[in-house]
Amino acid sequence: MxxxxxxxxEARAARTNYLSQLSGVSEEQAEWKPSPDEWxxxxxxxxxxxxxxxxxxGMWKTVHSIRQGTTNRVYESVHRDMPVEKIIELxxxxxxxxxxxxxxxxxxxxxxxxxxxxxxxxxxxxxGKDLREDxxxxxxxxxxxxxxxxxxxxxxxxxxxxNRHQQQxxxxxxxxxxxx
Numbered sequence: 001m002x003x004x005x006x007x008x009x010e011a012r013a014a015r016t017n018y019l020s021q022l023s024g025v026s027e028e029q030a031e032w033k034p035s036p037d038e039w040x041x042x043x044x045x046x047x048x049x050x051x052x053x054x055x056x057x058g059m060w061k062t063v064h065s066i067r068q069g070t071t072n073r074v075y076e077s078v079h080r081d082m083p084v085e086k087i088i089e090l091x092x093x094x095x096x097x098x099x100x101x102x103x104x105x106x107x108x109x110x111x112x113x114x115x116x117x118x119x120x121x122x123x124x125x126x127x128g129k130d131l132r133e134d135x136x137x138x139x140x141x142x143x144x145x146x147x148x149x150x151x152x153x154x155x156x157x158x159x160x161x162x163n164r165h166q167q168q169x170x171x172x173x174x175x176x177x178x179x180x
Contacts, residue, residue: 002133003136003152004131004133005128007128007152007155007159008124008125008128008155011121011155011158011159011162012124012125013159014159014163014166015117015118015120015121015162017163017166018117018162018163018165018169019117021166021169022041022045022110022169022173025041025110025173025176027109027110029041029176029177030042030109032172032176034175039168041110041169041173042104042107042109042113043107044104044165044168044172045110045113045114046104046107046108046113046116047098048117048161048165049113049120050101050103050104050105051161052124052158052161052162053120053123054101054102055154055157056120056123056127058141058154059127059131059140059141059151059155061141062140062141063130063135063151074138074139077139077150079147079148079149079153080150082153084149084156085160087143087146087149088146088160091145091146091147092146096145099144101144102144124158131151136150136152136155137151138150138151140154141154143157
């Protein structure tokens with residue numbers, strides 16, 4: 001199996017796990033917040049959608065810009081060849097501020113945002129068919145918090161991000177079920 005497909009499959013597994021965890025949650029439960037300044041399950045899922053959609057779009061634009069010769073093919077970064085977990089450890093604060101582009105802003109139903117998040121797998125797989133394995137270690141668009149990363153690190157981030165918020169969602173689900 002090639003590396004691009006492996007990274008896409010890892011993102012699919014993380015997405016499936018996240019969405020499966022939400023399958024028994026009612027819309028009322030999804031709206032519950034432990035405090036006014038914390039996100040609920042709807043907000044987390046909407047955030048995951050915006051963050052991933054922007055990441056895929058940015059990667060696709062960047063790889064085509066590289067191929068057209070309008071973006072440099074080299075990757076010079078202190079993060080070179082690091083796994084995404086190490087990059088996060090080095091660059092993120094304990095409670096990081098979400099970049100505006102990835103902030104939940106529309107609200108709505110959990111069912112809507114789950115469907116939207118699910119739909120990104122097809123977009124990601126299409127991108128994966130376009131991305132060549134020899135392009136994985138070229139510089140992708142910078143991450144808004146972590147800075148310079150390559151395409152492999154960007155794809156690793158999708159998996160990492162879904163898993164990170166799955167843990168957050170698990171805590172919320174446990175809390176809301178104690179209340180019910």
